[in-house]
Amino acid sequence: MPDLITPTLAGDKLSLSRLLSHIENDSEEGIRALDSLFPHTGKAHLIGVTGAPGTGKSSLVNRLALQFRSQGRRVAILAVDPSSPFTGGAVLGDRVRMRDLSGDPGIFIRSMASRGSLGGLAAASAAMTQAFDAAGYEVILIETVGAGQSEVDVARLAHTTLVVEAPGLGDDIQAIKAGILEIADILVINKADRPGADSTERALKTMLELAHPVEKVFQHHGKTFRTPAATANPAPLWVPPIRRSVATTGEGLPELLEAIEQHAAHLRLTGEWQKRDKARLETELELIVREALFAQFFAGLAPGVIEEHLQQIQRRNLSPREAARQLLREA
Numbered sequence: 001m002p003d004l005i006t007p008t009l010a011g012d013k014l015s016l017s018r019l020l021s022h023i024e025n026d027s028e029e030g031i032r033a034l035d036s037l038f039p040h041t042g043k044a045h046l047i048g049v050t051g052a053p054g055t056g057k058s059s060l061v062n063r064l065a066l067q068f069r070s071q072g073r074r075v076a077i078l079a080v081d082p083s084s085p086f087t088g089g090a091v092l093g094d095r096v097r098m099r100d101l102s103g104d105p106g107i108f109i110r111s112m113a114s115r116g117s118l119g120g121l122a123a124a125s126a127a128m129t130q131a132f133d134a135a136g137y138e139v140i141l142i143e144t145v146g147a148g149q150s151e152v153d154v155a156r157l158a159h160t161t162l163v164v165e166a167p168g169l170g171d172d173i174q175a176i177k178a179g180i181l182e183i184a185d186i187l188v189i190n191k192a193d194r195p196g197a198d199s200t201e202r203a204l205k206t207m208l209e210l211a212h213p214v215e216k217v218f219q220h221h222g223k224t225f226r227t228p229a230a231t232a233n234p235a236p237l238w239v240p241p242i243r244r245s246v247a248t249t250g251e252g253l254p255e256l257l258e259a260i261e262q263h264a265a266h267l268r269l270t271g272e273w274q275k276r277d278k279a280r281l282e283t284e285l286e287l288i289v290r291e292a293l294f295a296q297f298f299a300g301l302a303p304g305v306i307e308e309h310l311q312q313i314q315r316r317n318l319s320p321r322e323a324a325r326q327l328l329r330e331a
Contacts, residue, residue, distance in 0.1 A: 005036050008135050013108060016135050020110055023127045034127055037134040042277065044076075044133040045264055048158030050144045050183075055166040056190040059247035061143050065101055066250075067257045068139045076137035077101075077109045078128055080145050108137065126157055126284050155183035156283050159276055160263050162256075164188045165204065167196030181207055184240045186259050192244035192252065204242055238266050300331045 004022075007015035022030030047064075049057050058079070065075045101107045110128065125142065132140050144154050155161050163184035168191075181187075181204075189200055241259050245252035267273040298306075309327060312318040318326075 005033055008033075008037070008131070009040060011136050013105075016108065016131065017110075019131055020128055023131060024112055024124045026124065030127075034130060037131060040134040041130045042133065044129070044138055044140050045160070046129060046140050046142060046158045047260065048142045048144065048154035048161040049164060050154045050161065051164030051166075051188075055164040056247050057143050057164050060162075060164060060188065060190055060245060061141050062101060063245075063247050063250050063253050064141060064257065064260075065107055067253050069104060069106055072106075073138045074106045074136060075108075075139045075141065076129075076132035076135075077107070077141045077143065078125060078132070079109065079111045079143045080125065081111055081113055108132065108135075126280070129157065156280055159267060159273060160260055161185045162188050162260075164190050165200055166191040167194045167200045185238070185263050186256070187240050187242045188256060189242065189244045190247055193246050193249075197244065201242055201244070208240060208242075236266065236270060238263065297328075297331050301327065302330070305330065 004015045004019045008019050019030065019033055023034065024030075049061055049064075051057055061077060061079070065077060068075045101109060112124065112128070129140050129142065142154060142158060161183050163181065163186075165187065167189065187204055187208075189197055189204070191197075243252060243256045243259055245256055247253075264273075267276065305327070309318065309323040313320055313323055
C-alpha cells in the first residue's frame with residue numbers, strides 16, 4: 001500500500017486512519033504495510049493506563065495528553081472499549097471525554113473495540129502502536145478496557161504502566177487481589193479530592209512496603225530502629241511511586257508527568273528499556289507463530305473431522321485430550 005505508507009511516515013492523519021482500519025481488520029494490506037513500517041518503529045514511549053472502571057482513566061489520559069503537548073511532543077491515544085458479548089458492538093465513547101484534544105494537529109485519538117480479547121487489550125493493539133510509532137508520535141497512551149482484574153496484558157505492551165485507583169470504590173486493596181499492583185510502575189490515586197484518599201494511599205503504601213522492602217523497622221525497648229534491607233542486586237531498584245491527581249481540574253498532573261519522565265530515565269539507565277522491548281517483541285512473535293500454526297493445523301484436516309471428534313467427545317467415547325492427540329496425528 002504505497003499510497004498509505006509514504007504519507008503515514010510523513011505524518012498524514014487521514015492515511016494513518018485508513019491504515020489503522022486495515023490493521024484492525026487484519027487485512028492482507030494491513031499486514032504488508034506493518035512489515036514496511038516496522039523498520040521505522042522503536043522510538044516512542046508507550047504508556048499504559050489501566051485500572052478498575054470508574055477511576056477516571058479517560059479523564060486522566062486527556063489531561064496527560066495536554067501535559068505532553070505543552071512540551072511540544074506529539075501524542076497518540078489508543079482507547080480500547082469493551083465489546084458486547086451478544087452483538088459484538090462497542091460504544092467507543094472515550095472521545096466524548098477527550099473534547100479538549102479535538103482539533104490539535106499534534107494529537108491522534110483512535111478508539112477500538114476489544115472484540116472479546118482478554119487482558120483489556122485487543123489483539124491488534126500492538127500492531128496499531130507500531131503504526132503510531134512509525135508515524136512519528138513520540139508518546140503513545142494506551143487506555144485499557146478497565147476490567148479491573150484482567151489488565152496484566154498492558155504491562156507486556158507498555159514501557160510505563162500506570163495503575164489508577166480511586167477512593168470510595170469499595171475495598172481499599174482491590175488492586176492487590178489479582179496481582180494488578182505488581183504490574184504498576186506508577187500508582188495513581190485519581191479523584192483524590194474525594195473522602196477516603198488518605199486511607200487508599202495508606203493501604204497502597206503498606207502493600208508496596210511488603211513487595212519492595214527498602215528498610216527494616218523493629219522495636220527495641222520502646223524505641224523504633226530502621227535498618228536498610230539487604231539486597232543481592234546492586235542495580236537501582238524502582239519502587240512504584242504513588243501520585244495523587246484530580247483529572248477534572250488538572251491537580252497533581254505535573255507531578256505525575258515528572259514521575260513518568262523519571263521512570264523512562266530509569267529504564268534507559270538500567271537497560272530495562274531494551275529488555276522490555278525485547279520481551280514485548282518476543283510475545284508478539286509467539287502470538288503470530290501460534291496463530292499461523294493454528295490456522296495451518298485446521299487447514300490440513302479433512303472436512304468434517306472436527307465435528308466427528310466433537311460427537312465422540314459429547315458421547316464420552318473420547319476425552320478432549322485424546323481427541324486432540326488424534327487430530328494432531330491426522331493433520
